[in-house]
Amino acid sequence: MRKSCLPxxxxxxxxxxxxxxxxxxxxxxxxPAGQTTMPTIEDLLKMIDKASTDPQQQTPTxxxxxxxxxxxxxxxxLLPSILAMMTSFTRIAxxxxxxxRALGTQTIPPNTALLGLALFLxxxxxAPTFSKIHQEAILPYLNNQMExxxxxxxxxxxxKDFMLRQTRTSDLAVFxxxxxxxxxxxxxxxPLHIVTPAFVISEFRTAFEIGCLMFIxxxxxxxxxxxxxxxxxxxxxxxVMISLPFKLILFILxxxxxxxAQGLSLSFK
Numbered sequence: 001m002r003k004s005c006l007p008x009x010x011x012x013x014x015x016x017x018x019x020x021x022x023x024x025x026x027x028x029x030x031x032p033a034g035q036t037t038m039p040t041i042e043d044l045l046k047m048i049d050k051a052s053t054d055p056q057q058q059t060p061t062x063x064x065x066x067x068x069x070x071x072x073x074x075x076x077x078l079l080p081s082i083l084a085m086m087t088s089f090t091r092i093a094x095x096x097x098x099x100x101r102a103l104g105t106q107t108i109p110p111n112t113a114l115l116g117l118a119l120f121l122x123x124x125x126x127a128p129t130f131s132k133i134h135q136e137a138i139l140p141y142l143n144n145q146m147e148x149x150x151x152x153x154x155x156x157x158x159x160k161d162f163m164l165r166q167t168r169t170s171d172l173a174v175f176x177x178x179x180x181x182x183x184x185x186x187x188x189x190x191p192l193h194i195v196t197p198a199f200v201i202s203e204f205r206t207a208f209e210i211g212c213l214m215f216i217x218x219x220x221x222x223x224x225x226x227x228x229x230x231x232x233x234x235x236x237x238x239x240v241m242i243s244l245p246f247k248l249i250l251f252i253l254x255x256x257x258x259x260x261a262q263g264l265s266l267s268f269k
Contacts, residue, residue: 085200086159088125088166091207092264093118098211099260102218103251104244121261125268129162156192163199164188165269166206171198210267214260218247 084090096114100106109117123130133155141151164172164187175194176183184190225243250256 086163086196087122088203088268089118089122090200090203091210091267092121092125094204094207095210095214095260095264098207098214099256102211102215103247104218104240105248117261121264125265126162129158132158157188160188160190160192160195163195167195167199167202168205171202171205174198206267210263217250221247221250 093115096118100109100114136158137151137155140146141148169187172187172190172195173183175198176190179194181194187195222239222243225246226239229239229242
């Protein structure tokens with residue numbers, strides 16, 4: 001059971017590993033006899049991998065089995081929120097929310113339907129990346145052909161490659177400057193804890209640009225309806241009530257949902 005759950009935390013473990021890069025401080029005095037030191041992320045990955053491939057091993061480790069389980073379940077609890085911000089889900093969910101606001105239908109479609117559509121569009125757009133991770137990282141690890149640390153690095157590199165294709169260079173430069181590190185020769189050499197926030201703000205900007213473009217035709221229709229009502233002297237009638245059926249008809253006639261799904265899918269590089 002432990003081994004089947006471990007591949008699900010490959011990307012998150014890689015993110016934590018890059019967010020806590022190894023440093024080389026001055027050597028410290030050895031710990032007193034009988035006192036154990038706190039293991040690093042690399043040591044923890046090696047311990048989990050060794051325990052999963054050889055359940056009968058009796059070698060004492062700095063962390064006991066229950067603590068390793070707590071660490072594993074903590075990663076699984078954080079996995080949905082981390083992966084939601086490292087995939088195409090953010091852009092799709094924001095654009096769908098803009099479309100509902102532009103239509104003026106308030107709670108129609110409901111949040112559950114919009115999030116479900118965003119989830120399946122995310123799976124569609126991320127299918128090549130997930131397939132690459134499955135073939136090059138998860139399957140070799142399950143077949144005992146590589147260690148957990150190497151599998152984590154391969155999965156993290158595949159996800160990083162997707163994020164870098166969607167991230168603006170200016171956004172990467174912002175976080176590189178804030179981290180006060182020397183810009184590498186290639187963007188792929190940047191750690192995940194710098195690429196991830198740059199990717200998120202790039203997705204926010206792109207999603208808001210698409211949402212503003214979606215608002216324009218519906219806003220023009222609202223202006224036309226308002227002008228007609230004012231010229232007819234019907235100032236007490238809310239323009240939104242009259243324009244809503246016309247916006248719905250327009251959206252249906254142009255196959256709005258199909259165009260929206262196609263445009264969102266093709267917007268990812």
